[in-house]
Amino acid sequence: MTASEARSTDFDARAATYDHLRPVGDAWWTRFDAVVRLGELRGQRILDVGCGTGAVAAALVERAAAKVWGVEASAEMLAVARGRVPSGVGLKQGRAEQLPFRDAWFDRVVYSLVIHLVNRPVALAEAARVLVDGGRVVVATFAHEHFDRYWAGRFFPSLAAVDKARFPSEEALTAELAAAGFEDIRSEQLAARENVDRETALERLRGRHISTFDLLDPDEVERGVAQAERELLETVEIRLEQLIVTARRIAR
Numbered sequence: 001m002t003a004s005e006a007r008s009t010d011f012d013a014r015a016a017t018y019d020h021l022r023p024v025g026d027a028w029w030t031r032f033d034a035v036v037r038l039g040e041l042r043g044q045r046i047l048d049v050g051c052g053t054g055a056v057a058a059a060l061v062e063r064a065a066a067k068v069w070g071v072e073a074s075a076e077m078l079a080v081a082r083g084r085v086p087s088g089v090g091l092k093q094g095r096a097e098q099l100p101f102r103d104a105w106f107d108r109v110v111y112s113l114v115i116h117l118v119n120r121p122v123a124l125a126e127a128a129r130v131l132v133d134g135g136r137v138v139v140a141t142f143a144h145e146h147f148d149r150y151w152a153g154r155f156f157p158s159l160a161a162v163d164k165a166r167f168p169s170e171e172a173l174t175a176e177l178a179a180a181g182f183e184d185i186r187s188e189q190l191a192a193r194e195n196v197d198r199e200t201a202l203e204r205l206r207g208r209h210i211s212t213f214d215l216l217d218p219d220e221v222e223r224g225v226a227q228a229e230r231e232l233l234e235t236v237e238i239r240l241e242q243l244i245v246t247a248r249r250i251a252r
């Protein structure tokens with residue numbers, strides 16, 4: 001086991017700052033719109049797995065007229081979600097690998113920035129179980145190129161390798177979906193750019209805005225933040241290579 005594999009991510013610790021450090025901006029909406037379109041989510045009965053602070057669940061109700069349940073492992077993330085989602089969204093604490101819902105209960109299952117955190121063979125089998133025949137799973141994640149270009153990568157030498165090891169490539173995810181009983185697998189990659197000012201970028205690093213920081217050596221994180229404080233210019237360009245993959249459950 002490598003040192004990073006021995007460490008684990010902590011979303012309870014991130015809950016209070018998550019929405020501030022990872023705000024809903026243009027790239028977020030680009031991803032959301034693609035998830036709705038490719039997953040054909042409008043008006044459907046949807047399970048949002050690893051719903052976090054509830055931003056996707058809320059938008060699915062407000063913008064896509066969907067009926068939504070969220071399931072989330074972290075009690076603290078779920079508490080933030082409870083304070084933000086519209087009434088009518090059902091929220092439960094639970095894990096992707098053991099969904100607290102009965103068979104064939106949903107038309108769609110969504111994983112937004114979650115698929116790298118779950119035991120995929122077990123979780124995807126659970127998604128197939130709770131989906132109706134012909135229901136779809138939709139995964140929003142990052143393409144592997146993203147990690148080579150990520151703005152913070154130059155400050156943290158292990159970051160790209162740690163993320164490439166935990167995020168599935170498009171090919172791997174396609175194979176995992178097929179093995180779990182899905183067909184008609186479609187992918188779309190979305191390139192987005194956003195500018196943030198230096199202070200916003202530094203605030204994100206100091207707040208360990210992505211869970212990858214939990215998997216790095218704390219000395220590497222401290223050195224990287226100090227380097228960013230010395231080197232970041234007034235404007236930081238953030239490039240995102242987002243990947244959406246959707247697939248249909250094979251009939252029982």
Ligand SMILES: C[S@@+](CC[C@H](N)C(=O)[O-])C[C@H]1O[C@@H](n2cnc3c(N)ncnc32)[C@H](O)[C@@H]1O
Binds near residue numbers: 054056074077096118
């Ligand atoms: C990066 S956040 C994404 C949150 C939300 N889906 C979004 O797009 O903003 C990942 C979330 O997945 C949750 N999570 C991680 N592993 C999980 C699991 N096995 N089952 C359910 N939730 C999980 C974390 O607690 C965290 O809230």
